Amino acid sequence: MLRLEGLEIRQGTFRMGADMALEQGRKYAVIGPSGAGKSTLLGALCGFVPLAQGRLFWQGDEITDADPGARPMTMLFQDNNLFPHLSVTQNIGLGIRPDLRLSAQDKTRVAQALARVGLSDQAGKKPGALSGGQQSRAALARVLVQAQPWVLLDEPFAALGPALRNEMLDLVQDLVTETGAGLVMVTHAPEDVRRIADEVVFVGSGRAEAPKPAAELMDNPPPELRAYLG
Numbered sequence: 599m600l601r602l603e604g605l606e607i608r609q610g611t612f613r614m615g616a617d618m619a620l621e622q623g624r625k626y627a628v629i630g631p632s633g634a635g636k637s638t639l640l641g642a643l644c645g646f647v648p649l650a651q652g653r654l655f656w657q658g659d660e661i662t663d664a665d666p667g668a669r670p671m672t673m674l675f676q677d678n679n680l681f682p683h684l685s686v687t688q689n690i691g692l693g694i695r696p697d698l699r700l701s702a703q704d705k706t707r708v709a710q711a712l713a714r715v716g717l718s719d720q721a722g723k724k725p726g727a728l729s730g731g732q733q734s735r736a737a738l739a740r741v742l743v744q745a746q747p748w749v750l751l752d753e754p755f756a757a758l759g760p761a762l763r764n765e766m767l768d769l770v771q772d773l774v775t776e777t778g779a780g781l782v783m784v785t786h787a788p789e790d791v792r793r794i795a796d797e798v799v800f801v802g803s804g805r806a807e808a809p810k811p812a813a814e815l816m817d818n819p820p821p822e823l824r825a826y827l828g
């Protein structure tokens with residue numbers, strides 16, 4: 599369990615609070631108006647945004663001040679964070695060892711991850727030579743080799759068309775189910791929530807609300823969420 603205990607997060611004059619527990623293996627969608635603090639919340643979980651107050655626990659161990667690399671999570675951003683001068687294989691290898699000194703076993707893991715996302719035949723290419731969907735697949739393969747208990751996605755597929763976005767969401771869903779990872783995904787699209795999320799964290803009015811079951815909440819949204827959904 600990932601426990602957010604009395605968090606206060608500040609970015610300049612912006613402030614938000616969060617107090618909740620996220621259960622291992624569940625899929626959470628983070629939704630709310632633009633500027634409400636969704637990305638800030640993910641940044642705070644990953645250690646990119648410092649906490650002004652409160653404590654963060656993973657499986658009972660405090661990780662409030664842990665370096666981003668020492669936390670039990672991988673973050674995937676919209677731009678996929680692929681290095682343009684490295685091949686797809688090397689980009690994925692970075693998820694195992696930043697110096698790319700990979701053992702035979704590591705190389706096998708990279709090849710398996712590439713196969714799992716359907717990119718074996720693109721392994722030697724640079725990211726610039728891949729389509730948008732293939733770049734997303736490469737980024738997901740890197741998430742896969744990192745094998746962290748939590749995967750955090752910040753509007754990862756917003757630049758893709760609807761059919762491709764659904765394909766990627768289904769792939770994410772399959773990958774987290776296969777690996778038992780938990781998922782926290784920021785999205786603006788209610789249909790994404792229905793497609794993938796078990797629970798919803800609504801961010802608004804300076805607070806990230808504790809998670810609520812997705813189907814129930816989307817069928818019967820409270821006033822603030824109803825106003826956001828339009």
Ligand SMILES: Nc1ncnc2c1ncn2[C@@H]1O[C@H](COP(=O)(O)OP(=O)(O)OP(=O)(O)O)[C@@H](O)[C@H]1O
Binds near residue numbers: 610611612632636639
């Ligand atoms: N580096 C920063 N310095 C100062 N203020 C910041 C910084 N980053 C974000 N903010 C402010 O924090 C608030 C929350 O921003 P955040 O990006 O988390 O919102 P969001 O809900 O993810 O929005 P969107 O849906 O538009 O991506 C905003 O008011 C923003 O202006």
